[in-house]
Amino acid sequence: MLLIFLLFIFKNNIIIIVSIAKNITRPIFPFTAIVGQEEMKLALILNVIDPKIGGVMIMGDRGTGKSTTIRAIADLLPKIEVVEDDICNSHISDSELMTDAVKQKLCQGKNINTVFTKVPMIDLPLGATEDRVCGTIDIEKALTEGIKTFEPGLLAKANRGILYVDEVNLLDDHLVDILLDSAASGWNTVEREGISIRHPSRFVLVGSGNPEEGELRPQLLDRFGMHAEIRTVREPSLRVKIVEQRNKFDSNPQSCLTEFKDQQNKLKSNIINAQRILPKTTIDYDLRVKISEVCGELDVDGLRGDIVTNRAAKAYAAYNSRENVEVEDIKKVIILCLRHRLRKDPLETVDSGSKVKQVVESIFY
Structure with missing residues (x-):
């Protein structure tokens, strides 16, 4: 936000108007x-x-x-x-x-x-x-x-x-x-x-x-x-x-x-x-296989679902100050990563996550 201040200076009976522009940062809701x-x-x-x-x-x-x-x-x-x-x-x-x-x-x-x-x-x-x-x-x-x-x-x-x-x-x-x-x-x-x-x-x-x-x-x-x-x-x-x-x-x-x-x-x-921490964070091979198993079971097209879920799980583990991904990390992010990839028909709505959750629970038992 830019505020303009006008400063009136009286000198030799002449009014001099000086404008001062000042940037005011607008506060953002925390x-x-x-x-x-x-x-x-x-x-x-x-x-x-x-x-x-x-x-x-x-x-x-x-x-x-x-x-x-x-x-x-x-x-x-x-x-x-x-x-x-x-x-x-x-x-x-x-x-x-x-x-x-x-x-x-x-x-x-x-x-x-x-x-x-x-x-x-x-x-x-x-x-x-x-x-x-x-x-x-x-x-x-x-x-x-x-x-x-x-x-x-x-x-x-x-x-x-x-x-x-x-x-x-x-x-x-x-x-x-x-x-x-x-x-x-x-x-x-x-x-x-x-x-x-x-x-x-x-x-x-x-x-x-x-x-x-x-x-x-x-x-x-x-x-x-x-x-x-x-x-x-x-x-x-x-x-x-x-x-x-x-x-x-x-x-x-x-x-x-x-x-x-x-x-x-x-x-x-x-x-x-x-x-x-993120560059040092790893995910075990067995967990990566299970992520891909979930994607295959849900008939997710392409490999973006697999890649994004792996990255998101590592980011969540790093957020919790850990260098190794655990099953709970995957469960926390996998719905966010896959729910919008199940829709095949443009007239369908995005699944709320129930399908993903059901398959995840059956594979990550």
């Missing part, structure tokens, strides 16, 4: 203050720990806190080190997260300045065009001056962050395809009139929607790593608690942030610790 919706919160945490899980699709009723929760997880994350004035928030040492321009400077031994910034949280509006999403190349400048001038899109700005698409089930299918391709490969390529530019675009893709407005096609839904299903809270005491929590934040945001500061810091340190 993640740990959100009541219920455990599926959604767990899916977001696991994707933050390991973005290679492939993002999360959140489907639920209106007014259930989907947008609030997604913005809260982004605000919770620790600041990241990025190359100063870089369009893609390039990493200073990981080649998979830096632009070709930064790589070239490093090869030439040039000094590169870095700054610490908040994890990018990018909202993709439903009316966005392909150029707005992917970026554009100035063809005229390229042809007349021989200079590749790239105007970055949302995929560049979302690198190393979170890209959120509300009502993703209403977004054009070809844009969903672009988002999923970039999220899976970690790169975005823009080609115009024989001129090609590519840049890193590794982000956590989060989509949300209301099932009453329609589901995504099975082929697109399958490419989301996890699927969280949320429902309106029915228990009166919980509803009252949610309303009170929201009213408390709206009336005095700083007091609410202070109240949950310790819980926020604890969760933040758990996530950082899990990211550190």
Whole structure:
């Protein structure tokens, strides 16, 4: 939020008006203050720990806190080190997260300045065009001056962050395809009139929607790593608690942030610790076989279900400060990873998880 202050200075009977612009950070509702919706919160945490899980699709009723929760997880994350004035928030040492321009400077031994910034949280509006999403190349400048001038899109700005698409089930299918391709490969390529530019675009893709407005096609839904299903809270005491929590934040945001500061810091340190442990986390061969047995029994097409379940189970084990995956870790995440992969007919609805749970209980006895 940008506030403009006008300062009136009287000098020699002349009024001089000086404007002072000041950035005021808008407070974000704390993640740990959100009541219920455990599926959604767990899916977001696991994707933050390991973005290679492939993002999360959140489907639920209106007014259930989907947008609030997604913005809260982004605000919770620790600041990241990025190359100063870089369009893609390039990493200073990981080649998979830096632009070709930064790589070239490093090869030439040039000094590169870095700054610490908040994890990018990018909202993709439903009316966005392909150029707005992917970026554009100035063809005229390229042809007349021989200079590749790239105007970055949302995929560049979302690198190393979170890209959120509300009502993703209403977004054009070809844009969903672009988002999923970039999220899976970690790169975005823009080609115009024989001129090609590519840049890193590794982000956590989060989509949300209301099932009453329609589901995504099975082929697109399958490419989301996890699927969280949320429902309106029915228990009166919980509803009252949610309303009170929201009213408390709206009336005095700083007091609410202070109240949950310790819980926020604890969760933040758990996530950082899990990211550190994750590369060392292993899953036994027998457990991997049983995961694939579940996928085969459920007639899950392709191998994405197997891969995502393995990654999510390791992320959950790391989140609990363990380097070895246990059966309970798999049971905790497998429904989130497989329930949306069972739908064969576009007219069918996504299973609530009962089929997955039944097969899991029979195999992981």
